[in-house]
Amino acid sequence: MLPALVVFGVFVVAPMVDGAWISLFAWDGVTVGHWVGLSNYREALVDPLVREAFGHSLVLVGFYAVLPITIGLFLTALMTHARVRGGAAVRTIIFLPQVLAAVVVGVAWKWLYDPSGPINSLLGAVGLSSLEHSWLGDFSTALPAVGVIGTWVTTGLCLVLFVAGVQRIPLSRYEAARVDGAGPVREFFAVTLPGLRNELAVAMSLSVITALRAFDIIFVTTKGGPGNATTVPSLLIYQRAFITGEVGSAAAIGAIMGAIILLLSVVITRVVEERR
Amino acid sequence: MNTGSFERTATHVMLVLFAVLALAPLVIVVLAAMHPSGTLLSGAGLPDSFSLSTFRTAWDEGGFSQRRCSRSRPGMRSGRCASRSPTCCST
Numbered sequence: 001m002l003p004a005l006v007v008f009g010v011f012v013v014a015p016m017v018d019g020a021w022i023s024l025f026a027w028d029g030v031t032v033g034h035w036v037g038l039s040n041y042r043e044a045l046v047d048p049l050v051r052e053a054f055g056h057s058l059v060l061v062g063f064y065a066v067l068p069i070t071i072g073l074f075l076t077a078l079m080t081h082a083r084v085r086g087g088a089a090v091r092t093i094i095f096l097p098q099v100l101a102a103v104v105v106g107v108a109w110k111w112l113y114d115p116s117g118p119i120n121s122l123l124g125a126v127g128l129s130s131l132e133h134s135w136l137g138d139f140s141t142a143l144p145a146v147g148v149i150g151t152w153v154t155t156g157l158c159l160v161l162f163v164a165g166v167q168r169i170p171l172s173r174y175e176a177a178r179v180d181g182a183g184p185v186r187e188f189f190a191v192t193l194p195g196l197r198n199e200l201a202v203a204m205s206l207s208v209i210t211a212l213r214a215f216d217i218i219f220v221t222t223k224g225g226p227g228n229a230t231t232v233p234s235l236l237i238y239q240r241a242f243i244t245g246e247v248g249s250a251a252a253i254g255a256i257m258g259a260i261i262l263l264l265s266v267v268i269t270r271v272v273e274e275r276r
Numbered sequence: 277m278n279t280g281s282f283e284r285t286a287t288h289v290m291l292v293l294f295a296v297l298a299l300a301p302l303v304i305v306v307l308a309a310m311h312p313s314g315t316l317l318s319g320a321g322l323p324d325s326f327s328l329s330t331f332r333t334a335w336d337e338g339g340f341s342q343r344r345c346s347r348s349r350p351g352m353r354s355g356r357c358a359s360r361s362p363t364c365c366s367t
Contacts, residue, residue, distance in 0.1 A: 071294070075290075075291065075294060078287045078290055078291060079287075079291070081283070081287070082283050082284045082287040084284065084287050084288055084291060086288075086291070087291070089295075090291045090292075090294070090295045093295045093298050093299050094294060094295060094298045096298065096299070096302065097298065097301075097302075108301055108302070108305040109301065111305065111308065111317075112301055112304060112305075116317075118304045152297075152298065152301065155298070156298070184283075
């Protein structure tokens with residue numbers, strides 16, 4: 001127990017405490033910082049850019065968590081209802097983006113979204129030239145475009161979790177539901193969904209956390225642009241800590257983000273446990 | 277076609293559709309990598325001639341051959357490494 005506590009203390013608790021301590025200073029990362037108390041937090045909470053960044057994170061939760069979970073549940077229901085051949089292959093293919101490095105994913109999708117890239121040329125080829133535009137350069141489409149990348153990456157994880165969960169549901173429940181005359185939809189809501197409660201909680205926690213701390217894909221594809229259209233808290237932390245020399249402010253945003261992630265994780269776990 | 281086989285076919289179609297959506301970006305990127313170095317890329321078309329030159333460049337620039345040599349166990353001389361890149365296995 002003690003070695004684990006030491007490792008946890010040195011590598012988890014100490015950096016967190018250090019980060020929280022730094023957030024109480026106005027520090028450029030080089031010269032001696034001076035104590036400002038909670039003013040970094042006050043400034044972060046009223047800063048419109050920080051609020052906008054958290055708003056973007058909220059939108060990304062839709063793409064990184066809600067959509068993948070919905071698609072994952074839909075595909076799981078399909079695979080469960082009609083035990084199809086090749087289900088494992090489909091699962092593997094959909095899981096494939098999960099094993100790729102986020103930087104590789106970002107570079108690949110940046111090319112796909114390029115004004116002269118494959119997506120626009122496919123739209124042109126099917127007669128939808130009017131829809132062609134710079135997906136990552138347009139203020140209105142940049143954030144959803146980045147979100148779609150998140151959906152593409154996270155869906156595989158949700159699907160694998162749900163399929164693993166479904167295999168633990170006794171077949172007798174499905175047989176009983178079918179004997180009672182349940183169709184595919186009723187069967188899903190009466191048997192599959194309640195049986196996947198734990199997996200749903202895990203998928204929701206992981207994907208919400210992924211959405212809130214999204215950095216690498218956004219950094220590679222848009223760097224927060226155009227303007228601040230895709231700026232998220234992680235990117236703000238990076239910019240303030242390493243570019244503009246506002247390390248204290250970056251640490252304060254990090255602490256706020258950490259608290260929000262912790263709070264959401266607790267809420268998700270509580271909700272699932274209460275419904276058990 | 278009865279309901280059972282219709283459902284099964286529809287399920288297959290949906291699963292294949294999602295698999296294609298998941299795989300398409302990767303396939304497009306791999307196809308883009310197959311274009312000869314220096315080719316101006318546009319769209320998702322097949323290259324006129326398949327080339328692995330970009331992979332060769334990446335392999336060389338990444339220094340993978342040297343890393344492979346330096347990872348070989350001490351006492352096991354790799355003649356292939358020694359002959360291809362004399363500097364990497366001199367120790």
